[in-house]
Amino acid sequence: DAKTTQPPSMDCAEGRAANLPCNHSTISGNEYVYWYRQIHSQGPQYIIHGLKNNETNEMASLIITEDRKSSTLILPHATLRDTAVYYCIVRVAGSARQLTFGSGTQLTVLP
């Protein structure tokens, strides 16, 4: 699985959009970008995934650049409960392979 690079920490004001970047310059054509988050003292939780088109669900939006070398997770209206470590993971889809986690980005939503 391709390696990802994320900033170690970010702050965001409550109610504002949180934009979390991820670089995955060595991504292969059959690899998807997944985002998980881990709230303190809980297990990781799936947020969203995509291949090359932008994706949106009830939790977030995922914007993938045209060359697929980077992506941005957008939380449109961040709340205090969104404070967590966010992991960007690249993985071949269509399989139940392991998730290879990096260090992630600690997002702190400030009141």
Next chain:
Amino acid sequence: EAGVAQSPRYKIIEKRQSVAFWCNPISGHATLYWYQQILGQGPKLLIQFQNNGVVDDSQLPKDRFSAERLKGVDSTLKIQPAKLEDSAVYLCASSLIAARDKRYEQYFGPGTRLTVT
């Protein structure tokens, strides 16, 4: 639906002692994973089962760690003897083998926090 259950939630042992963790995956999930998460790091896979067979145990320290998934449902992870560096959170996750949406989402339990003194 019920989530992934793990027990105990916390465990403190002395080095060289043994310890066991239990995991009950989501009903119908054939794939089960054990991850180790050291403080400040992302989770790292220890072992992956599909039903009661091992798919990947390449990162499991087999001299001290063992895991089993009898009958393809519950799983137990054991450490014997424990070392100081085994202090970590042990996470269990499960997923479907085949998913209509093909996202193969992994569902994680709350983890067991192990402290070795």
